[in-house]
Amino acid sequence: MGTTLGDIIHAEPMTLEELSGRDIAVDAFNTLYQFLSTIRQPDGMPLKDMKGRVTSHLSGMFYRNVRLLETGIRPVYVYDGEAPKLKAAEVERRREIREAARKEWKRAREEGRIEDARKAARASSRLTGDMIEESKELLTALGIPVVQAPSEGEGLAAQMARENLVWASASQDNDSLLYNCPRMIRNLSISGRRRVSRSKTYRTVHPELIDLELNLRKMGITREQLIDVAMLVGTDYNDKVPRIGPKTALKLIREFGQLEQVIAKKGLEITFPYQEIREIFLNPPSAELEQPIWSDPQPETIRRILCDEHDFSPDRVNRTLERLEHARAKLDEPAQSSLSDFF
Numbered sequence: 001m002g003t004t005l006g007d008i009i010h011a012e013p014m015t016l017e018e019l020s021g022r023d024i025a026v027d028a029f030n031t032l033y034q035f036l037s038t039i040r041q042p043d044g045m046p047l048k049d050m051k052g053r054v055t056s057h058l059s060g061m062f063y064r065n066v067r068l069l070e071t072g073i074r075p076v077y078v079y080d081g082e083a084p085k086l087k088a089a090e091v092e093r094r095r096e097i098r099e100a101a102r103k104e105w106k107r108a109r110e111e112g113r114i115e116d117a118r119k120a121a122r123a124s125s126r127l128t129g130d131m132i133e134e135s136k137e138l139l140t141a142l143g144i145p146v147v148q149a150p151s152e153g154e155g156l157a158a159q160m161a162r163e164n165l166v167w168a169s170a171s172q173d174n175d176s177l178l179y180n181c182p183r184m185i186r187n188l189s190i191s192g193r194r195r196v197s198r199s200k201t202y203r204t205v206h207p208e209l210i211d212l213e214l215n216l217r218k219m220g221i222t223r224e225q226l227i228d229v230a231m232l233v234g235t236d237y238n239d240k241v242p243r244i245g246p247k248t249a250l251k252l253i254r255e256f257g258q259l260e261q262v263i264a265k266k267g268l269e270i271t272f273p274y275q276e277i278r279e280i281f282l283n284p285p286s287a288e289l290e291q292p293i294w295s296d297p298q299p300e301t302i303r304r305i306l307c308d309e310h311d312f313s314p315d316r317v318n319r320t321l322e323r324l325e326h327a328r329a330k331l332d333e334p335a336q337s338s339l340s341d342f343f
Contacts, residue, residue, distance in 0.1 A: 035060025044121025
């Protein structure tokens with residue numbers, strides 16, 4: 001779910017080409033769910049191999065990362081470790097949503113409601129342990145670094161950005177900002193033309209750059225206060241406070257300074273452990289990290305994973321591998337733009 005901060009966050013549209021030469025830490029779980037959600041048949045059926053195993057995640061990881069490498073972007077995938085105990089309720093809530101969506105998907109398909117089926121199918125996406133391991137194996141074969149976080153991947157990706165091991169973190173969730181990530185990229189893995197729901201029209205989705213310090217200055221608050229704003233509108237560790245949206249939450253924190261004062265002055269009934277949640281974002285588990293290293297691709301391993309094990313088209317995979325070979329030259333190119341180009 002992440003934290004919904006709406007239009008109080010300023011995001012600057014950009015192109016993939018403007019990110020050429022940049023090292024970017026990618027939230028792996030977030031990206032895998034995107035691929036499982038979007039790479040589907042018109043009725044919502046995910047891509048599958050001849051044994052009935054889902055392959056949407058592998059298709060996304062392969063073709064999208066070759067595109068990023070062609071653009072000169074150097075991705076590093078950061079995988080979640082053990083989730084904080086406070087997230088258990090959110091994990092269960094998501095499981096219930098997926099199960100309800102799976103049942104609706106089945107009904108809609110049987111009744112011929114194709115658009116409803118596709119919509120429900122997107123919400124039913126389930127990431128398994130096998131999918132996680134397959135994606136790691138494929139990324140390694142592509143020569144892309146894989147980093148295992150001790151806890152939430154967004155927290156470690158933010159640490160990598162702060163330590164200048166990467167230029168930015170890429171995720172769809174604003175939690176990256178709460179973890180003190182200086183620069184965050186949205187839509188890195190889903191940019192391009194996307195069909196508008198219940199319509200035959202399409203819209204173009206562009207990458208967006210969110211600068212944390214710039215946003216804090218615009219809002220007139222500190223990161224600690226941003227965390228308090230997030231808790232009012234809901235995080236992975238607590239439900240939102242009723243009748244409080246992002247703009248109202250920001251106004252309250254500006255006026256009273258911190259969540260404790262908002263509770264006292266406005267008489268709010270807060271049942272979630274806000275001090276513990278605040279600590280999760282302020283002091284997440286860290287790790288001793290080294291500069292990521294991109295290695296040479298392993299074409300035969302890629303062919304084995306995709307073609308031999310999961311029935312991908314050999315011709316299409318081979319054509320993409322040729323593109324990958326040409327893209328490798330871009331990895332050593334220097335960054336071609338600076339932050340000042342975007343603001």
